[in-house]
Amino acid sequence: MLIRKLFKFENAHIVRGCSTRRCSHSIHGHSYKVELILEAHAFDNGQMLYDFGLLKGGPRDLIDAFDHAVAIWDGDDADYVAACKRFSERWISLPVSPSAEQFSRLFFRLVDTLLGLTDTVNGEQDVRLHSVIVHETETGYAQCFREDADNPRMGLIALDRIVFSDAITQAWRDPQLFEKLKRGERLSNPASV
Template sequence: MPYRICKSFEIENGHMLSKHPDACRFPHGHSRRVEFVLEAEALDSREMVCDFKVLKLAMHDYLKTLDHAMCVNSLDPRFAEMRAVYGERVVAFEELDPTTEIIARRIYDVCLERLAAHAADPASPYPLAQGLRLLSVKVWETSSSWAEYAAPAPVEIPSPVARVASRSHSQGVHQM
């Protein structure tokens, strides 16, 4: 059975849902909890799935862009006006309402990209376990409501060993 870890962050975040028939179509906010679940079959050289600091380093600045910001569908007729007044504190969701489900998916995609970049950094003092997988991102909207995104099949973060082997194979290098 694999090892699993979960790292949580809290942000204050607003959104407005242009396709919603009721009050959620108006600007409103939530105290959100964002949870990242990772797993690996084996632990890294420090007996960890992934140092929690890696997730903090990878995601802190991105989550900061969502903290005390308003997420808005780029097709919303008020988007341009809001962006002009509030600048980057209005976060565009291209042609999608920023439901909690959509926010979870976006955070998942950013996390996957950033963990891959971390794994590719030879100067990083934090190793990643071989076979590390980002299982899911769960975003709590209230204390009783959340949405979660998980890829259909868990995506493995490329380890330095896998990258070297893959690069050698793709370049036609064979060992005798």
């Protein structure tokens, strides 16, 4: 069985090297929608696969980090990167270009890592991230599956190469969340939300 949770955020970026000149040469923004699709084949104590309320914690913080922020490819022009960091307190530096395709892979890596490190407390069983869909526009989206997330032909997304600005991490419920993920530290779902 699959369940889906939808998140929304506003973000700015440049996608270098793409075919559309407006997108590759001008900073611009989108109203993104992100769908997390979880899979399991057993119910928890509440006869659910995974309580949607649990996704309002760490997964929401990681996705909401991109709201009203600029996503920057760390391989972009050094002056552009410096200007983004200078003029925006909310920025994320990424090891891949911030296209919808790469966003779907990035969110898969982040949320899958978080779920894998989270101890459940309400009888959840073998819940795993099935896929992530990132809607960049009303008519266009990218969907990442497990085999895409770590595909070296699509660019490696090493967690230690992702940098969230202090303004972003300080707004999280746990400002150390991403550092804990990078260290592989075990986390636990709350008993109730």
